[in-house]
Amino acid sequence: MKNHAEDFEQAIQQDITIEPKNWMPEAYRKTLIRQIGQHGHSEIIGMLPEGNWITRAPTLKRKAVLLAKVQDEAGHGLYLYSAAETLGADRDDMMDKLIAGRMKYSSIFNYPTLSWADVAAIGWLVDGAAIVNQVALCRTSYGPYARAMVRICKEESFHQRQGFEAMMQLANGTPEQKQMAQDAVNRYWWPALMMFGPNDDNSPNSAQSMAWKIKRFSNDELRQKFVDNTVPQVLQLGLTVPDEKLHFNEETGHYEFGEINWEEFFAVIAGKGPCNQERIDARRKAWEGGKWVRESAAVYAQKQQAQQQSKKVA
Numbered sequence: 001m002k003n004h005a006e007d008f009e010q011a012i013q014q015d016i017t018i019e020p021k022n023w024m025p026e027a028y029r030k031t032l033i034r035q036i037g038q039h040g041h042s043e044i045i046g047m048l049p050e051g052n053w054i055t056r057a058p059t060l061k062r063k064a065v066l067l068a069k070v071q072d073e074a075g076h077g078l079y080l081y082s083a084a085e086t087l088g089a090d091r092d093d094m095m096d097k098l099i100a101g102r103m104k105y106s107s108i109f110n111y112p113t114l115s116w117a118d119v120a121a122i123g124w125l126v127d128g129a130a131i132v133n134q135v136a137l138c139r140t141s142y143g144p145y146a147r148a149m150v151r152i153c154k155e156e157s158f159h160q161r162q163g164f165e166a167m168m169q170l171a172n173g174t175p176e177q178k179q180m181a182q183d184a185v186n187r188y189w190w191p192a193l194m195m196f197g198p199n200d201d202n203s204p205n206s207a208q209s210m211a212w213k214i215k216r217f218s219n220d221e222l223r224q225k226f227v228d229n230t231v232p233q234v235l236q237l238g239l240t241v242p243d244e245k246l247h248f249n250e251e252t253g254h255y256e257f258g259e260i261n262w263e264e265f266f267a268v269i270a271g272k273g274p275c276n277q278e279r280i281d282a283r284r285k286a287w288e289g290g291k292w293v294r295e296s297a298a299v300y301a302q303k304q305q306a307q308q309q310s311k312k313v314a
């Protein structure tokens, strides 16, 4: 009889998804809990910069759309936490680690939303970058993660389109509105590129995650795809990319771009970005403030269970 490790390897080679009840190497489980947990935290923390503009959206329509988008992100966080739980992770423990700075979330959400155009830029650029990464994750080797991604990607594409549409209105509006749109691109372009993680030769987790088919493409491959997709959109809006080195290479068919400020990236993921403290404080406040709700729900569930059991006995 073959051993578990061989069955696991064979499933990976044959693109058969790994399911919660299947045997898996401990390091595979840990890597997934790390990535899915961080991904869930990113969705939840990601509600904050945009949530900041719900009361100040310029029209009722924009407010309704933004409310729905922010609620979608909450839903994504919950699917992802559930997917992590299928691997034996504990939600309270993940939340404690986030608040204590022992679990990461996407660097992008540590930048402030200074104007309405930033909300449009997040929808267009940040959700746009997230889609490029997440479409690849629809084929990730762990079944519950791959299936969560399918629904998430559908919602993210709507987010991306509404962001582009909001940006288009600003770019075609008054000179002040166009300037606001350009300013948002100037501040969000590089952080959006950083979302894909460090360069391949500086990405400690990539080789193993690619071998296990958790990741299907490398950080640099996905970043390039995002740049190639997005530069024509910036040009279509009549805006510019804040990168003097950006140019199209006719031979390769790709845009070549300048060097990312890696010092800034590593400072942000080490907790030293412009809004890290504010984001964690907001999560801590929500987590502590919601304690009585979680406790009441648990007591209610226990009572319901006890009542059902006593009915069965009777």
Ligand code: BYC
Binding pocket: 034, 035, 038, 039, 040, 042, 043, 044, 045, 046, 047, 073, 104, 105, 106, 107, 108, 122, 126, 127, 130, 131, 133, 194, 195, 196, 197, 198, 202, 203, 204, 205, 206, 209, 219, 269
């Ligand atoms: N930010 O070896 P590497 C959204 C960390 S939310 C922070 O390449 P890996 C949305 C990395 O974790 C979408 N940390 O790692 C929500 C690792 O540290 P640890 C969020 C980063 O895992 C609301 C170290 O750097 N998407 O769409 O192989 C509103 C070395 O990196 C970042 C996801 O979470 C970063 N940008 O690859 C709007 C996608 N980059 O853990 C929109 C799922 C790297 O060893 N995640 N690090 O301490 C992934 O695909 C992969 O985890 C990454 C990194 C490509 C991000």
